[in-house]
Amino acid sequence: MGAPGPAPDSSAHPAPAASTSSAWRATTAPTRLSFRTVALPAGVITPEGGDGGTGLLDLLAGREDVVSWVRHGRGLVGWGQALRLEAQGPDRIEALRSAWRATVYASWWRDALVRPGTGPVALGTIAFSPASAAVSVLTVPRVLVGLDDSGAWLTTAVADGEAHPELAEVLARLRPPASAQTDVPSPDAPVVSAGALLEADYLAAVAEVRRRIAAGEARKVVLARDLLVRPAAPLATGDLLRRLGANYPSCWTFAVDSTVGATPELLVRLENRRLASRVLAGTARRRPGDAATREREAERLAQWLAASAKNRAEHEFARASALSSLEPLCSVVEAAAPRVLTLPNVLHLATDITGVVAGDTGALSLVGALHPTAAVCGTPTAAAARVIAEVEGMDRGRYAGPVGWVDWHGEGEWCIALRSAALPPGGVGPEAPARVFGGGGIMPESVPADELAETTAKMRPMLTALGADV
């Protein structure tokens, strides 16, 4: 791996030291990129849009080929691709971590803001299983727009030696045409069909997992299913994301390499060596209805969930697996008492974890240590993964895998790709179905029909964004 070339100006940040162990280094020399971050004028991008400003997700109206990481209107959106790193197999997370580090080492950047998400950033989506046919990817968009409480910025990434686009040119493209701003849902319902398993087969699969748990093969197994959804008319990925962001503002509305969703589960955020994680497991499903009825129902469900022995035990497995993965990598880890998280479609038992990482452990190393937690796999991990592989009947692809972003010094934010879908390349339409996923933790006392209904409730964010009435 070569040493960095001459800095284009003295404000460029020095690159961190090169990685010494890397499957990546053996195969290819890292690409040299040039990044430039500039602050955007106040009011151009606003959390809610409107008032003369544009919301981050509004920038994606009508677009394919987008990336998104937005919560409460803040985060990152982008388009184009300056670099794509791919990996597969058991070492996929470490290979991506190492390849990104080598890329950063070879690259240059200007960034006077130096805030989380400014400067070099890659967004990633990682397959759930080491045996998956789906590739795990880190992608560097050519244009990335960010917004936090201090304001908005724009990062452009080009190959080293290539000119960055003129700022005026990019700013002119930041306001999509008015025609693209209006989301007109198709009046016709999408066609929804079974994925790997018919509903009856899923009920049988839950019963089979219960039987295996009773036989002592595992203590908890997270089983999932998929549906194929063909909207009546083509739907741009950017418009799908705007619907998800509007309906589930407290979730992370994400899109990376055609993996899209609105997830409530934070795998790990690393900022200034401090980490945060939010473990979710244990669910009560909400019914559609008017606001007042739903609010009363949510209070009742919250009490029920907090007292449910089955859900508390299910949650405890997930909480314990996250803590035991983090402890060896941290100088301090603390977990709050479980609480109830209320979302528009479901309620979950939630544990907030905070900690301080030891040494120079980065976000992707934490992701590698945490994945798969018992929130998406089960307990014990290897036994549960074996049962999933034998009973679920599908390759999960990137569903239930890590999704998020990493910056130049290895910090960033990663969630679990739940409430998600795999979109076909080129976007979803009548001939090109979205594959929507949902799962749930199976415990000895699980009732198959309840577990099936729970998966449907968890699919609701994607199904309604695709135009289905559930």
Ligand SMILES: C=C(O[C@H]1C=CC=C(C(=O)O)[C@@H]1O)C(=O)O
């Ligand atoms: C596996 C999923 O949810 C997990 C996260 C929260 C609650 C869960 C549960 O109660 O089963 C699951 O562990 C999913 O949404 O597909």
